[in-house]
Amino acid sequence: MESLHLVDGGAAELENLLLDLGRRARRASRVLALAPPEQKNRALTAAAEFLRTRTAELIGANAQDMARAKEKNLAPSMLDRLALDEKRIASMAQSLIDIAALPDPVGRVLDVFERPNGLRIERVATPLGVIGVIFESRPNVTADAGALCLKAGNGAVLRAGSESFHSSRLIHACLVEGLKAAGLPEDCIVLIPTRDRAAVGAMLAGLGGNIDVIVPRGGKSLVERVQSEARVPVFAHLEGIVHLYVDSDADLAKAEKILLNSKLRRTGICGATETLLVDRAGADRLLAPLVKTLLDAGCEVRGDAAALAVDSRVKPASAQDWSTEYLDAIISVKLVDGVQGAIDHIETFGSHHTDGIVTENQAKADKFQREVDSAIVIHNASTQFADGGEFGFGAEIGIATGRMHARGPVGVAQLTSFKYVVHGDGQTRA
Amino acid sequence: MESLHLVDGGAAELENLLLDLGRRARRASRVLALAPPEQKNRALTAAAEFLRTRTAELIGANAQDMARAKEKNLAPSMLDRLALDEKRIASMAQSLIDIAALPDPVGRVLDVFERPNGLRIERVATPLGVIGVIFESRPNVTADAGALCLKAGNGAVLRAGSESFHSSRLIHACLVEGLKAAGLPEDCIVLIPTRDRAAVGAMLAGLGGNIDVIVPRGGKSLVERVQSEARVPVFAHLEGIVHLYVDSDADLAKAEKILLNSKLRRTGICGATETLLVDRAGADRLLAPLVKTLLDAGCEVRGDAAALAVDSRVKPASAQDWSTEYLDAIISVKLVDGVQGAIDHIETFGSHHTDGIVTENQAKADKFQREVDSAIVIHNASTQFADGGEFGFGAEIGIATGRMHARGPVGVAQLTSFKYVVHGDGQTRA
Numbered sequence A, B: 001m002e003s004l005h006l007v008d009g010g011a012a013e014l015e016n017l018l019l020d021l022g023r024r025a026r027r028a029s030r031v032l033a034l035a036p037p038e039q040k041n042r043a044l045t046a047a048a049e050f051l052r053t054r055t056a057e058l059i060g061a062n063a064q065d066m067a068r069a070k071e072k073n074l075a076p077s078m079l080d081r082l083a084l085d086e087k088r089i090a091s092m093a094q095s096l097i098d099i100a101a102l103p104d105p106v107g108r109v110l111d112v113f114e115r116p117n118g119l120r121i122e123r124v125a126t127p128l129g130v131i132g133v134i135f136e137s138r139p140n141v142t143a144d145a146g147a148l149c150l151k152a153g154n155g156a157v158l159r160a161g162s163e164s165f166h167s168s169r170l171i172h173a174c175l176v177e178g179l180k181a182a183g184l185p186e187d188c189i190v191l192i193p194t195r196d197r198a199a200v201g202a203m204l205a206g207l208g209g210n211i212d213v214i215v216p217r218g219g220k221s222l223v224e225r226v227q228s229e230a231r232v233p234v235f236a237h238l239e240g241i242v243h244l245y246v247d248s249d250a251d252l253a254k255a256e257k258i259l260l261n262s263k264l265r266r267t268g269i270c271g272a273t274e275t276l277l278v279d280r281a282g283a284d285r286l287l288a289p290l291v292k293t294l295l296d297a298g299c300e301v302r303g304d305a306a307a308l309a310v311d312s313r314v315k316p317a318s319a320q321d322w323s324t325e326y327l328d329a330i331i332s333v334k335l336v337d338g339v340q341g342a343i344d345h346i347e348t349f350g351s352h353h354t355d356g357i358v359t360e361n362q363a364k365a366d367k368f369q370r371e372v373d374s375a376i377v378i379h380n381a382s383t384q385f386a387d388g389g390e391f392g393f394g395a396e397i398g399i400a401t402g403r404m405h406a407r408g409p410v411g412v413a414q415l416t417s418f419k420y421v422v423h424g425d426g427q428t429r430a
Helices: A011-033 A037-053 A055-071 A076-082 A086-101 A140-151 A162-181 A198-204 A220-229 A252-264 A280-296 A305-310 A319-323 A338-349 A362-371 B011-033 B037-053 B055-071 B076-082 B086-101 B140-151 B162-181 B198-204 B220-229 B252-264 B280-296 B305-310 B319-323 B338-349 B362-371
Strands: A109-114 A120-127 A130-135 A155-159 A189-191 A213-217 A242-246 A273-279 A300-303 A330-336 A354-358 A376-381 A398-400 A408-410 A416-427 B109-114 B120-127 B130-135 B155-159 B189-191 B213-217 B242-246 B273-279 B300-303 B330-336 B354-358 B376-381 B398-400 B408-410 B416-427
Touching: A011 A120, A011 A130, A011 A155, A011 A189, A011 A198, A037 A055, A037 A086, A037 A140, A037 A162, A055 A076, A055 A086, A055 A162, A076 A162, A086 A140, A130 A140, A130 A198, A140 A155, A140 A162, A140 A189, A140 A213, A155 A198, A162 A189, A198 A220, A213 A220, A213 A398, A242 A252, A242 A280, A242 A338, A252 A273, A252 A280, A252 A354, A252 A376, A252 B416, A273 A280, A273 A338, A280 A300, A280 A305, A280 A330, A280 A338, A300 A305, A305 A330, A319 A330, A319 A338, A330 A338, A338 A354, A338 A362, A354 A362, A362 A376, A416 B252, B011 B120, B011 B130, B011 B155, B011 B189, B011 B198, B037 B055, B037 B086, B037 B140, B037 B162, B055 B076, B055 B086, B055 B162, B076 B162, B086 B140, B130 B140, B130 B198, B140 B155, B140 B162, B140 B189, B140 B213, B155 B198, B162 B189, B198 B220, B213 B220, B213 B398, B242 B252, B242 B280, B242 B338, B252 B273, B252 B280, B252 B354, B252 B376, B273 B280, B273 B338, B280 B300, B280 B305, B280 B330, B280 B338, B300 B305, B305 B330, B319 B330, B319 B338, B330 B338, B338 B354, B338 B362, B354 B362, B362 B376
Parallel strands: A130 A155, A130 A213, A155 A189, A242 A273, A242 A354, A273 A330, A300 A330, A354 A376, A376 B416, A416 B376, B130 B155, B130 B213, B155 B189, B242 B273, B242 B354, B273 B330, B300 B330, B354 B376
Antiparallel strands: A109 A120, A120 A416, A398 A408, B109 B120, B120 B416, B398 B408
16 A cells, blocks of 8 residues: 555655645646636536545545554544545535635735825735645545635645545545646645655745745644744644633623533534633622533533532642643633633633633623733633634634734635735826 | 943853843733833833933944944945934934824724624734844834834834944833833833844744744845744845836836836835836837936946847846846846736746836736735836835834735734634524
8 A cells, every 4th residue: 555655765855756846836826826716616616526426436545544544543533533424525525615605815905095195005915825734634624725725826735644645635636626627737736645754844844935834734743843843834723722701790691501612512622611710709609500510511620629619529620720721521610810810810821712701791801802812802602603614704724823914713814915006197206 | 342242151141141031021012012002102202202312322322333333344334324413313213203103003903793693703903922123233223113013012122233232222221211101111122232143043043932023124134044044933025126117008208207216216225126127019119218218317227138229328237137136226127028028027036025017008007916926016106115104104114025914014003913802692602
């Protein structure tokens, strides 16, 4: 099976091949940047059609990946992510159709201003360039990430997890068929054709100046490596240590409903709440019912002294708990001194991803939303709304906690840059 | 005089001092991020007042720098940049007042959208964090850069050119007095207190995660070093190889006026035109008068065969000329095949900074402005409008040719990030 590595030569040969891929993606991206919306959408809908007609073949390729993964004793959760069936393939194809249906983000006039000398200056959205996406076992990311980059007029260099090698190759082939059907260069979406991990290093170094931004899609160790090694900008978040602060002026019923949804709707996503902070001034009224609600719903609660006192099922929290992203049905619970205490705790232990407040007091909500330095700050709603789809972005390639360029959900609009287009009538500068 | 280095210890001691400066700037930036506009403006106007009252002292400190610079045989142009007099100090103070008068960029609601479930999502401008500014001999950049960072709520770590050591220290002292007068932490604007060039390396590495973006202000070799070594994002342009394309459908009088201003108004700025491209189809009508206009105005012309043929004063252009930023009264001139030929030339030899077209044909202007991949693309106006002040940004810290976050003139608004503020009324996610 290893013969399917397209590169069997040494390190130098691999490096040359990768640099060549980068150059090809850059060249193709220049054509794509100027492609009209209809042409990009045609490529996406054609690719969806290829995915549908090649479903049986895809299931076969996936079976090869699954067999190898089982041999290597991959965890059941990883196997589940890797698996493709008819339903998953149909949904992957549908998501290409959905992305095609999004408004085109390129060419939007983001701003326009007129100068006293009559110059009219427009700020117009342009593609970013070439985006490198490094992802783990889910093969559908090949389609999703490639499609989002394409929609925003960007070249894409995709590096699929080695477990999904055969599945990703075939999905990529469908994307390339789509590009060809629409008359776009096939190098608009390039897939790294090797399992060699050296390819990741080459991408993080920017493939000879041919990658403008890297998006890692995967677990903490991947993101950590990318953030520490990348020589190009990265759109990512390392973790979502998400807090929900329930204030003394909260409506208890609303707080319970929001808390349950924030913690337990899905526990494995980055917007899931990991720590509940309760206002000391409202503890008598709020703490016991909130903690019991969680426990009764099957959530493990690790609490401070006050939380321990309300129910024998509560376990003691260690110092470690305040900075742990459980991604599981576990929550840490702590009393804090009002909204300022909540802000202090969040700024000390948080990850600047998403944090929420429940209160009927608008002044306190304002203070919290102004002073908590996170990408998303939510008042009286579930923290699980931290999602590009829920924001109306249509689809997201990830959520960023960096402060540069993109912050929060990264959808097609966030995958664009801009330029200034200046309209004159003979003006010269004094 | 070397005793004024505040650090006389070894490399480890310097490193610790620098990391400590970074931490202090980060801590101060958190306070500054939440400071109301009036408090920031008070700091700026107070600093302006200190600059005015300490003018004599400043001239004395500058005399020390000038004496040392003359000893080291600095070029006359460098000496001119370094020199301070009453007028320059007054203008430096005035620019702080002008920056104080700009609209506050923090807290602007950049976007707002309402979701079908009733969630209202605002995108609100926040400070970026801590900005590192590395500049060469002009001491006034200490005041300008510090003030622009402050206005946008950012901490600043300033590294002044070693030639301006004493001048910059005293200007920085005035800024700190201003911060203190306004009740802001003095570490909001930190000046690297050593001439040791190792400090630049430490800043480019991010001072232990305490610098979010670097802005180099200086010549090409500084920018080159910063762009190749920085481990944090950089707002900069390496050079401005600016083109003016005069199309066959151009109005000749307008073209002459725009060309003269684009090339000769000031030759040393990044928006000055370096190459004139003339449409072959209009060469008979346009080339000779344009070339003669330049020559008669005292500009050296280096041309291709066609340009050489129109006037004996024209010198032959070498291959090198098409990618040279003269920053002087020299221009290269070439015929190209229409707007497509101009675009091809610019994409091959340009620096993605600023490029212009002169034409009365709107379709050709549209094509040029859409397809030229530069930060600023100008139709029928001087390329010297590439400037934050001319764009109405009030003041700029530089012009960026990178595609991430800021592109084009970088004013106070471009020194901000944003966050999403979500307003709910009990919404949970399905």
